[in-house]
Amino acid sequence: MAEKSYYDILGVSKDASAEEIKKAYKRVAMKNHPDRNPGNKEAEEKFKEAAEAYDVLRDPDKRSRYDQFGKQGVNGQGGFGGGGFGGFQDINDIFSAFGDIFGGGGGFGFGGGRSRGPQRYQGGDLRVKVRLNLKDILNGTTKKFKIKKKITCPDCHGNGCANGESPKTCPDCHGQGFTIKQAQSIFGIMQQQVPCQRCHGEGTIIDHVCPKCKGEGVINGEDIVEIKIPAGVQEGMVLTVPNRGHAARHNGIPGDIQVLIEEEQSDVFIRDANDLIYNLLLTVSQASLGDTIEIPTLEGPVRVNIKPGTQPGTRMRLKGKGLPQVNGNGYSYGKGDIIINISVYIPENLSKEENSAFQNMKDSPNMMASDKVKKKIFDSFRTYFQ
Ligand SMILES: [Zn+2]
Ligand SMILES: [Zn+2]
Known part of the structure; x- marks a missing residue:
């Protein structure tokens, strides 16, 4: 067969x-x-x-x-x-x-396992998005959300009973939530736990149902949730705020809030993990003569000295001016750098005077790289690409 x-x-x-x-x-x-x-x-x-x-x-x-x-x-x-x-x-x-x-849906019955005792309901998870800029990410931040969700019924405090009553022990299963049945299986007679039909596995029953929540113990409501976001998070990270999702029926286990991090693109820096790359465009004269230049950082501008004869492709580091790391427990530590990547702007349109100035310099031996300088630049490329 x-x-x-x-x-x-x-x-x-x-x-x-x-x-x-x-x-x-x-x-x-x-x-x-x-x-x-x-x-x-x-x-x-x-x-x-x-x-x-x-x-x-x-x-x-x-x-x-x-x-x-x-x-x-x-x-x-x-x-x-x-x-x-x-x-x-x-x-x-x-x-x-x-x-x-x-699982899914926070129900009972086919809810993920065999009942070994009374069932507790599980509330559903909620998902929120939070949009952050690099400054938020540098320091960490707290965001407040008004969230629509299932909340515990205020009239019955979640137990589903009217008039301040309490649920009673289910007489069918004596509070166990399940009954034992004999079942035939390939291994012979097996004892099977079957959820109690009367209490649906909860082990308790309600005599008079709370009119506000119709015995569910939860109603539709709102919650203000403050979410603390640690420094150093990145686009796509998901943080979990435990037990602040939907309230569960009959004071069961609440769901979580999942916080999805979205990062606003900066128009100043390119983020590379915990480093920030800043592209500095020098003029030909600045690169040739040297200069002192203000570089933006997330904590305000700093002045940087450009040496005379700075080559395009030179990289400088501002140590510790980048973003912190964050570990899985939301603990932030260390900091990356700002990497200044230097380019040189070559003028596209020259005036007559500029043109003649360049013409005059054109054949000056200093305008051409010596073999030694060529090798130095070549070596720096080699380390960059290897
Ligand atoms: Zn109620
Ligand atoms: Zn029962």
């Missing part, structure tokens, strides 16, 4: 995208979820089969080995041991491996 391919198990084509595979797995897994099919051996088998298929197809490396060599290709490589019934010996392994797939 020909074995079904992993693609057939999930009902996707061989060129399905990662996203399609994930969706297909979720569909098959939800359909055959043991909580929905208590004691159904066929569903359990399909549930495990789908997990095995997904475990391989979601991993580009395993997937390509599977495409080339079939199941042989993924056996014994952190994949599946001894043929037959896959590597997930215990359904709980599947939940711990792919629990996040069943």
